[in-house]
Amino acid sequence: MITSLDPITVTGNPGKAPTVKADWPIKIAKTTSKVLNAGSGRTVDASATINVNYVGINARTGKSFDSSFSRGSATSFSLDQVVTGFKKGLQGKKVGDRVLVMMPGTDAYDSQGGASQVGINKGDSLIFVVEIKGTSYKTAEGTAVTPAAGLPGVTVKKNIPEVKIGSAKKPASLVVQPLIKGEGRKVTAKDVIQVKYRTWSWADDDLIEDGYDGNGVSGQMSGVIEGWKKGLVGQPVGSRVMLIVPPDLAYPKGNSTPSIAKGDTLVYVIDILFADEASS
Template identity: 60%
Template sequence: MVTNLDQIKVSGADGKAPTIEGAWPLAIAKTQSKVLKQGSGETVGKDATVKVNYHGVNGRTGKVFDSSFQRGSTADFPLSQVVPGFAKGLVGKHAGDRVLIMMPGSDAYDPQGGRPEAGIMKGDSLVFVVDVVGVPLTKAKGAAVTPASGLPTVKEVQGAPVVTIGNAKKPSGLVVQPLIKGDGHKITAKDAIDVKYRTYAWSTKELIEDGFSGPALSGSMNSVIPGWKKGLEGQTVGSRVMLIVPPADAYPNGTTNPPVKKGETLVYVIDILSAQKES
């Protein structure tokens, strides 16, 4: 029975899949966690959504049963939706931490009778090494910015921004107007970002895309429309930004998803919830 996580050896470069070694089979009576490398980012709260890379080993067999490192992409999830031991091990940790977690079956998959398809039997203790890549915000957080005059107005209604274009004069070029200035990481062209946003069509003054109603959307700055690339680079995590994007920087010939007609100017309000350099 493991009484101290020093009985488990973890090696490997930061940001890469670790090697986890122990005198398998190993079991533990109560979930324990240990910070292997300290970060300095936002604290993980009990209701947080986290962006992580993880490597999971079965304590009975010593075999890897799941690894986002091996898949080559991070995982995003609310702690309320993962096994209790994973959440217990991460609460109170920080973005940038590398964390070793070991949990008994009771905090893993015992309540579901194990996960035989992954080689996990009831009673198996699990070992995870988790890199906390980021702790995305749930909405913009920072100092309010007074927008320039003559622009569409933005008012928050039931937790989401509502744009009123009204009699504003349509600009010919890209307009970038921060509404809330966050104090987080400054976005670069090489970042992956998590955002919530809404899109309005200038011609109809109507909402045509609602990216605020569900979970945050993840993407690469390399793959967004030109107006986003130009408008978001240099902005900071926590910010809410209004972009007025002319057709040339959005969808010059229109598109069906979202429903944008040819020549349409678009108004975006974007909450920047996290950003990190792509691996």
């Protein structure tokens, strides 16, 4: 049983699959992590969605059981969807960090009886070398943009946007108005995105959908309404965008949940927290 990561040697340059050596088998009692190469990017939140390259090693055998390097591309997932040790090891780290993480079976696959399909037995400690390439935002961040004249008014209270349509003239076509311009990668039509958003009905100026709680929602761009597809592609991650979407690009026949009347124009304010190309 080891108590630190000193007995583990990691060689190879960042960006390439590392070589991990130790006197196998080894075990550890508590999830432990160490930054091998320090980055200077955004800090990874406990429930963040991250984009990483990684290799996983079974510390009983010294053999790799999973590697994004071997698949040829980085991968993205929420830290709420991975084994506990992976989350413990990466939260608080920074984008650009290369991190060595070792976890006991209790923080890995013991609760599932192991993972026999990849040779992991109950009780096996696991090692990961992870390169953090990106992490989600908690809220929009960037440069404020002054909206064009004649649009609904947007105010922000405790970082939650409010829209007042008031006397604004309803547009006949899609309006895309950035409110904050982020500095992340630009959204593409092939992406999975994570957003926080709110929806208002133009007809009665009412808030009809509120998705600003928690970490927001995730989905593929291929599955969103046409107004979002047209309005969000090309917007940088970190941005806050107001979309005014006519019914032909939203719900021309209306909708039950959320309740939207036939022919209603919708106003969205959307924080783009994360985007990455969907896995094929």
